[in-house]
Amino acid sequence: MAQPAASWQAISHAKRLARDSKIPTAWRIPRDLYHEKRCVVGIPETCGVLTPDEVDITSNHDATELIEGMKSGLWTCEQVVTAFCKRAAIAQQLVNCLTEICFEEAIERARHLDQQRQSNPGGPLPPLFGMPISLKDSFFIPGLDATTGIVSLANQPSSEHSALVLLLLKLGAVLYCKTNVPQTMMTADSDNNLFGRTLNPHDVTKTAGGSTGGEGALIALRGSILGVGTDIAGSIRIPSVSCGIYGFRPGVGVVPYKGQREIAMPGIEGVKPVSGPMATSARDIHRFLEAVRNAEPWGFDSGVHKFSWMNLDPKPVEHLTIGIVEDDGTHTPHPPVRRGIKVAAEKLRAAGAKVVPIQLPEVDRHIGELYKFFKIGGPEPLFSMIKASGEPLVNSVQMTGLVKDEYVEPPTVQDYFAMFDRRDAAIQQYQDLFQEHELDALLMPGAPHTAPPFDIWSCISYTGLWNYLDSPACIIPVDRVRDVDVQDEIENAKYGLEDKRVYSAYTGPEHYQGLPVTVQLVGNRQEDEALVRVVEVVDAVLRR
Amino acid sequence: MAQPAASWQAISHAKRLARDSKIPTAWRIPRDLYHEKRCVVGIPETCGVLTPDEVDITSNHDATELIEGMKSGLWTCEQVVTAFCKRAAIAQQLVNCLTEICFEEAIERARHLDQQRQSNPGGPLPPLFGMPISLKDSFFIPGLDATTGIVSLANQPSSEHSALVLLLLKLGAVLYCKTNVPQTMMTADSDNNLFGRTLNPHDVTKTAGGSTGGEGALIALRGSILGVGTDIAGSIRIPSVSCGIYGFRPGVGVVPYKGQREIAMPGIEGVKPVSGPMATSARDIHRFLEAVRNAEPWGFDSGVHKFSWMNLDPKPVEHLTIGIVEDDGTHTPHPPVRRGIKVAAEKLRAAGAKVVPIQLPEVDRHIGELYKFFKIGGPEPLFSMIKASGEPLVNSVQMTGLVKDEYVEPPTVQDYFAMFDRRDAAIQQYQDLFQEHELDALLMPGAPHTAPPFDIWSCISYTGLWNYLDSPACIIPVDRVRDVDVQDEIENAKYGLEDKRVYSAYTGPEHYQGLPVTVQLVGNRQEDEALVRVVEVVDAVLRR
Structure with a gap:
């Protein structure tokens, strides 16, 4: 095996620095605000980073209300997106829930949507118009990594969109961050050597769940109120249980899954992972699924079933x-x-x-x-992918016994x-x-x-x-x-x-x-x- | 391997005799009517077995018309079912298209449906009310064999209904015969050692197609005008091409398939066989699929997709x-x-x-x-199943090379x-x-x-x-x-x-x-x- 160009520790350090540099100084909060606090859920509203309007936008509405508000002109997309970028930045500082940040691009897109709206007032607006949506790290956004917390996958930015990402953009959504997962995405602890561990905002001594744990923690802090996870054994629902949010695991073929970082071998049949929404209200779950299903999602992913809402x-x-x-x-x-x-x-x-x-x-x-x-697939392929950088297995992965240097007859x-x-x-x-x-x-x-x-x-x-x-x-x-x-x-x-x-x-x-x-x-x-x-x-x- | 109790020739002979004994003497036609004729399509109408009314019922209408006619009282179910039993009996004598016959039971059921209708005039009637439907031999009807032409499977009557059979009965259909297939159901020649070869009614020197070839020939002779086949490579469509009828291969999960004679191993994933209709008009294909889909077919087979017509x-x-x-x-x-x-x-x-x-x-x-x-699955399992009776492979099966006494590494x-x-x-x-x-x-x-x-x-x-x-x-x-x-x-x-x-x-x-x-x-x-x-x-x- 070729020696990696840098130690995994160096890669991880640089990756975290690069991520944190995407948080503007004005959005940083002093450490003593949360140091030794067990529950950090109240901090975003009181830390002073958010304006009163931004507190209102991020605290008091669900996505359905915000979208209607943006459509009616009550808020601009830029206002809403900026508010959630700021709150996500706070969340990141409190519980380490983000992997990739694209706040600038998000606010730019929000402005663009506002301009489109102004240049064609009364024109039809898509069902997720202006809505900031956070994504599990496994989804592909061109230019951003999709490491799923595996060091050897760092610094390989995606060149394509995941099928669902393309669909969400068509529906008017604004993408602003991706969220943390466990090494391998096969545990209920969103902990890995590249980004570290995501903490539970209700009690930072407890797990945020996994594998969509970054999403769970981010939404619990209302740094997002609509996110997308994936689920093959509970990866949407375990963080939802842990963080106290709504999380829906659809059936296979309901929501596009194609084109994201897979740790399983391609073409694997049997029990398949699915994409699904995580939110702060039941009707946002409904709105997300309805919007996706009404957009002929099978045109984005041939694995999606063709049936109507x-x-x-x-x-x-x-x-x-x-x-x-x-x-x-x-x-x-x-x-x-x-x-x-x-x-x-x-x-x-x-x-x-x-x-x-x-x-x-x-x-x-x-x-x-x-x-x-x-x-x-056996325990070895994933082991090799992790070991390529020299990083060790994290505790929760070791505990599963699903990943080791051992050939098992398939x-x-x-x-x-x-x-x-x-x-x-x-x-x-x-x-x-x-x-x-x-x-x-x-x-x-x-x-x-x-x-x-x-x-x-x-x-x-x-x-x-x-x-x-x-x-x-x-x-x-x-x-x-x-x-x-x-x-x-x-x-x-x-x-x-x-x-x-x-x-x-x-x-x-x-x-x-x-x-x-x-x-x-x-x-x-x-x-x-x-x-x-x-x-x-x-x-x-x-x-x- | 235990010696079979009787030679395969004896089993086949007895099986054909038993089948032919289900054709009443009055429905038999003299051999010289069809001997040395290449095209036998005109014979059912002229052979004298059918009354003028029966000629009209079987020749001049599609299933949609007949069902409406039975519902409105223009014909009794008994009239219609009897007419098709007689014409199927003629077809069997002309081209050897049937495997299992249950004319008596069918006419009995038709009478029962007529009585129900009389005892509750104006009551709702199911969408295939009284309609005789023929089935490929692979479907299970309790009391009848489902040998698919393999001698070692003879004389093992089914104890259960196939999912689709149960559904068709619920929809008001009348089952009266099952139809011939190739040994293995994997060729385009409906020829096997148990029942012999089905001939093409348009030209008895040509193949009737396969694997649903008995159905194709029967429908070309209008011994049935609505039948059900299965298709994994063309088994509904090849006989439809050969015999000049309508044949529809639905997608997987559209029509129940569960619970029939399978030659593949259970649980096989990948390219799956499907059930589908064969008919004499496009609207009968429509009517069949609509009736099946509107009956919540997923309740009969959990492999059926839940979406609405x-x-x-x-x-x-x-x-x-x-x-x-x-x-x-x-x-x-x-x-x-x-x-x-x-x-x-x-x-x-x-x-x-x-x-x-x-x-x-x-x-x-x-x-x-x-x-x-x-x-x-390899060529050997099917080979063993066939060889269990001592029968040889038929020509068309040999030609495929898919069945032989050879272990192939899966x-x-x-x-x-x-x-x-x-x-x-x-x-x-x-x-x-x-x-x-x-x-x-x-x-x-x-x-x-x-x-x-x-x-x-x-x-x-x-x-x-x-x-x-x-x-x-x-x-x-x-x-x-x-x-x-x-x-x-x-x-x-x-x-x-x-x-x-x-x-x-x-x-x-x-x-x-x-x-x-x-x-x-x-x-x-x-x-x-x-x-x-x-x-x-x-x-x-x-x-x-």
Whole structure:
């Protein structure tokens, strides 16, 4: 192997410096504002960098309102984009959530959009007009790196747009930053040797989740209110759980995925990653998906399914049947998570929904199958890509055991087809479950815990099941950890040693204070639009 | 290997006897009616078995008319079903197109439907009410075999319904027979040792095509006017070309396929077989697909995509852009086929359509890739299944080289993913082609020739390309071989030796007299409904 031109440490140092130099001096905040603070969520509004208007723009509206405001002329695009650039810069200083910054280009584009609007007043405006949208680092924007935190990929700027990036630009969006991920994008800790670790803004001693963790932290600080992640085992939803935001995992072929940094081998079939929105309101999730689907996204990515957005009427809550999954039979939810589900189920019942307890069948077996799909490429190719720069594996990657210097015989195509056959049977099993109970959605945890301390997140069964079965799923934030969420007996964890180990991480509300409590709504396979509608209705009930 | 209980010849003999015993004596026709006749298409109407009413029912209407007639009470279901049972019995005697017969059960079900209708006049009736539908042998109907012509699978009656069979019954259809296929279902000659060969009713010295050849021959004789085949390389379209009927290959996931006799290994991914309709009118293709799609077919087969039938308005012909593919760059079409395309293109241009010449890119390479998918399982498993009874391979199967007693190392999963990656790129290439020329459809041959003599059909590039790319495609009959279709110089075949070999099979109109000339319309991927609409509009123009 050729010696890298510079040590990985030098590459990383230069890369971080180059990134930080994109933050204007006037947007810098003094370290003592946040030093030794556990929760930093309040700092953007009080640090003095944002004008009162910018505080209002970034704090008090969702994307739907902002877009309407820009369309009607209440705000210019430049105002809105500048406000979010500034707030993203603050967020970066607080929790290290950004990888690539293009604030100048974003503000330039915003001005351009304002001029277009002025030169043709009353002309039609695209559905995401002027809206700043943040992107996971894996997306390609020409001129910016897409390292996904791997040192050997630094300083290789993209020459093409990802399919979705091109589509978002067509829809009027403004791109202003990309966000941090774990080394390999295969863990729930957005930590890597190139950019370092993203912290959780609600408690900087906890993980921001992963792999779209930079996005989660940025949106929790409202340095963005609409971002895009990707999800192959929970990578949109785990940061949404950790940071208390809305995160939607669409089915395969709903939103363009093509043309981004892939760590899997090209052409891999089976359980596929998807792109999806992360936001601060349910209706922004809706707006994003509707805008993408109405733009004939298959013209941007031939892997996208051609079906129309139906403009389904939302079912009133009294007509909904929601299956309640208290746990998935593999990991016992921690007390705050259990309370979240219980309260949500009660609110739904009180609002007139039919609420049915559901036991998910064979989750353990299905997650075992999911891991078989993940392991197809073997642990060595990714190891080589990381080792090319001399950098070590980070802790959370080592813990997965998915990346090492070891050749593992890949499965035969026969084994592989047998995996598909079992997955087809599992999909049928879950379709039958939905059909039997006439479910509109399942309500369940997105993880057995809220954001835990660094590098201990191991359970992906609550999210990964839906990647295995290719069902749409959405995280909804509902509450915070409260004093009532007292630690209880470890004997409550009844699914074996690993369950007990994970359960024991909850050491009482004093150690998890203020961390978001979320729920997950899961729809029937290929019924993404119907789920979006259910999410909005259920969210409104849970907000009461 | 255990010795089979009886010789394959004895099993075959008994199986044919059992089948033929299901034809009542009154429906039998004397051999001298058809002995030494080359074309037998006229015989059902003149043989004396059918009453004048039955001749009218089976000869003068399409399924759409018959269903409306049964719904309105013009005919009883029993009348219609009996007429088609009788005509199918005649067809079987003429061209050996049936494998399984359940006439009695069908007439019984028809009576039952009539009673239901009488007991609830004015009640809603399902969209295929009373319609007799014939099925390829591979579909499962409880109590009937699904041997697909493999002797070792005889006398193992199905216990379940195929997903589509269950759906068709729900839609009001009446099942009355299953139809013949090639040994292995992988050739264009519906010939096997269990049932023998199906002949082409237009010329019994020519192939009926395959693998859904029994269906093609039965429909050409109007022993059925609505049937269901399957297609992985052309198995719906090749018999439609051979027998001069309408045959539609939908995209994967449009029509339920689950739960039928598979010769491929379960769970195989890549190029997948699909189910689709075969008929005598374009609007019956439309009616079938619409009925299936509107019945939430995903509830019957979780492999079916959930999208709604949109009730698209048909584009008037003047708004259509049709790409004309004169040949595919691998095989030169025979003179009658060339004339078919030329006349169709002229008629479309005259009717106001925009007609654009198109050169298909890299067909040779794509068909090479298609064969790689077919060969994944290796030649041995199918060989063992056939050899279990001691029967030999039939000629056409031997010719393919896909079945032999030879272990071939399967591709690695890495090789396999590379195949997928190349296929994804090809799909994008063809999507771009459609986009660039704003095509509504391609008009091209379904094969380089009309039905040829037995056991020489080797070219699947005209049909198989669309399986590789998963695009919808439909055969439309347009004419017959005529005296103007004179044999020309073999030098006109300019794509190499194999092209010359195939081209030399055309020995002038005197040897192909009366054989159907067809065209193929190909739609954009995942735009099946749009293609159906184009088929109806184009068909109306070509019929002028």
